[in-house]
Amino acid sequence: MTAELTRGQNHPLPRARLEIRVSAGTPVVAGATLGDENGTIHGVERVVHPGAPTLPGLEVSRQAAADHRLAVDLDAVPDAVHRVSVLLALPAGGQGPARFGAVAAPFVAVTDLDGDEVASYTITGLEAESAVVALELYRRQGAWKVRAVGQGYAGGLAELLADQKLSQAHQLAATIHEAVASGLARSIPAPPAAAPAHRPDHGAMPGAGPGGPVPPASPYDPQGPSAPGPQTPGAPGRPGGQQPYPSGPGEPATAGQPSAPAAGGPIDYSHPRRQSAAPPPPPPAAPASEPGRPARPVAGDATGWSMEERLYNQVWGMFEDLARTTAAYRSAVDFADSRMEKELDQVLSDPRSRIGGQGDAAREAARARHGQLVSQAREVLDRDVAQLVAEAEVVEPALPAAFARWDNPVWHAYRVPMEIPMALRLGDLHLPEADRIRIPMLIRLPLERGLWIDSGRSASLDGSFADSHEMRRLGLETAVSHAARLLAVYPAGEFTVHVIDPAGSGAQALAPLAQSGVLAAPPAQGAAGAADVLARLTQRVDLVQMALRGGAPDALPPGLDTSQQLLIVNDFPHGFDDRAVNQLRYLADEGPAVGVHLMMVADREESAGFGPLLDPLWRSLLRLTPVADDHLADPWVGHAWTYEPSLVPPGSQVLQQVLAQVAAARRSWDR
Incomplete structure (x- = not known):
């Protein structure tokens, strides 16, 4: 079973010979660095990249591509190497996006040579970064493990390599980009645009501003029906399930050679014997009702192994979205307030403008600019909140009993479960600027x-x-x-x-x-x-x-x-x-x-x-x-969230009906 990693998580590697698959929405450069116990790179000869695509135990592609397969043989890696860091970078030269925040989140997976996945990771939270350390393979007590890193660098490859203590970082970064530029014409084009992408990191919603890194913990958690089979986040599927595959250890020398293009079409870099498709993403969002408008929300469009987990992650994403858009609104209002105060101070500091029409006009202009800034910020907040309200309207009815309010019809079809759910609803959370939306407060079980x-x-x-x-x-x-x-x-x-x-x-x-x-x-x-x-x-x-x-x-x-x-x-x-x-x-x-x-x-x-x-x-x-009380605070921006407990509606018999079934099941279990 594949381990779907989040940032910082690790997983043991069952064997030494592996492949690392990369899927991105645009051509990227793939490489790897070989570091010591502290992650330090001792010389450019410890970096494998398109200009030097092979090192003992490693081989990467010679060009930028939207999809890569890196061949790894950990038994062949020198004994002095304790960390193998897999890096991705956007090509330099203005021939594509300049930052990862402008493209779909890259997906990386570690597989065995038969194509079975060991671990996968969707690199979320990237914005201005143009290079990122995706994964890290490291030794621990004689065995190898993989860790999801996702550390991005706005300064690109040079900053990434310098962070790993490589003294020739800038020279090597230039060499890599030169090697990529010479072969860029042979790069695989990005996959065609699919339906509006799902939100794998529960980040910014359609219509909202870009999301930041996913926080490690929930402010309210100090820490349904199941869909068959695991759901792993991945890149958009490719026709025929084919993926590019450069030659690696144990493969024929011709395996990595590109086939001739047909009638000037794109070169096919797919491995002739590999037909495994990328893992399927969660259900895509429904198309927008009108061009240019956000896609209609879909319940369960986050990542997860089951519908229950996808809904849990979607609720968490809604919470993050509301926290971020409210923080942006409050920041904009604070800026407008401070700017108006500064402009009024300037008016009052000039004796000539304290009296007469000139001073009044300046004060009125400062207040008008303040009102315009606040109005613009409110429009953005209202737009984002409206999208969240639309999402809540489809998510709330789809929640399983453990996540649902007592007035949800799911409780009328209640049956004693066979398994413990992953979380429990203890109430709702909301903010004063967005009183229309209530976010379920879910706490993990046990x-x-x-x-x-x-x-x-x-x-x-x-x-x-x-x-x-x-x-x-x-x-x-x-x-x-x-x-x-x-x-x-x-x-x-x-x-x-x-x-x-x-x-x-x-x-x-x-x-x-x-x-x-x-x-x-x-x-x-x-x-x-x-x-x-x-x-x-x-x-x-x-x-x-x-x-x-x-x-x-x-x-x-x-x-x-x-x-x-x-x-x-x-x-x-x-x-x-x-x-x-x-x-x-x-x-x-x-x-x-x-x-x-x-x-x-x-x-x-x-x-x-x-x-x-x-x-x-x-x-x-x-x-x-x-x-209702506003005593809960999130750990990022310190919002004071108003908590409302989950109570049984007055006159409802749902509580007695549910407890009667629980008691009957307990009596049957005791016998």
Whole structure:
């Protein structure tokens, strides 16, 4: 099975003789550098390129082409070489695009000699760069691995080679471009334009500005039906599945020779015995309804092995798009504000313009320019948001139950799943400048952090209208909604919920869980009940940790519940002492790694009496709110995202229907 890499990921290489396939939307130069343990290139003789296409264990094409196959024999690479960096560059001389941001994202794949893929990588996030290190083959403890790099260089080949400590970087870059220029007429033309391309890196949407590098983590995640077969991002398919193939080790000398062109047509560089096509891309977007307008969005047009993964990546892409276009709008407004202030200061600094019509005219002109700049920025934002709204309208109905709102019809066709989904929806996110669009807040499963449902007055944007009792009720209802989702998306018997309700104040909100029979036991009440539940879960964490660390997971006691465990704690800190708080801290810190998760429903201010003892617990949990609140921030531009919890619509029976099926499946599983 092919490993679809993202930037920074690595994968072991099963054999030494390989091919590296490159597909791009325009002719590119392909080469490789041989570096030591630190990646340093010791001389131009350690660079294979069109002017010097062969080195021990490596062979590349002699010309620029839209498609390449690089032959690699790692057993023949000198022992002093620890890194083989595969580089791509745009030809110099103005005969094509000057930056990778103007063409489709290049695709590279490592295959064996039979054409079976080992790993692939779509190089996303490139803009002004004209050269890029695509992949890196490196030694690690006597074995070879491949790493997706994607490091671009706006300064082209010279900057790339200089970054690898080659002293003759500029001279070698000029030599390479001269060699390419001499054979450019024999280059393979770019494939014909296909339907509007999919968005492999969940970057900028059609109609939006260019996207930047994909961030490594989601701000809300500190970390459906399945389509058959893996879906790997790749280049547009070529007629007949043929690809260019220069001769390599073990191939006849004629294999890499171009065939004669027919009637002046393009030269065919395809290997006569290789007919494997490039991996199919995700479903293409539907054609635009009118020329010049963005393509109509399609649900699942991102990359992924299954429809579920493609939809997850598409939602993530929508989140990035909204973050970027809003950041651009805010930056434009800030620029307009600062420019107007500067122009007004200049007017006021001149005594001659402080009075009379001249000063008034200058001030009016400054305000007019400010209004024009803000208006232009708003037009761009509205255009991008409209495209996102159109995409949300097709994506939302297509989401699987784990990603869908409670009012989505998919819940009415709910069946207990056989597999754990990759993520769970905990609510929606939006920004004040784009209130029309709601982005699903998806968090990966299994949970890597517990949740703190903040029932305090500060949790509400309009907290003055909700008293403390109402906020506590809303907080517990939110916790019940999240717990019901977790129960619903796990297979029967693989998720267990415990509840601590010391004073019994949450009986009404907990009724859906308690009456359906999905709880492991009735909600624990009083200090003794809380202590019993905490002791049992703490002991479970200890036992599983010892078994895993001792390498004996089968040595767990008979009857130990190995399913994922969720503890809901209501009305904290009532009924809890210092010892209980330390146990909660232990579960929050050590529990997720062994399948024990914590969900606190508490008011931070009411819990302040525990002082420093509570701070680590507060920091280790993901804070959510039962009402709309702008407390979540993304890690790139620091937007304050407004979070809205995913709650059951008033009067709906969907929660009871879903929990009834979960309880029935659990009873059947227990038998």
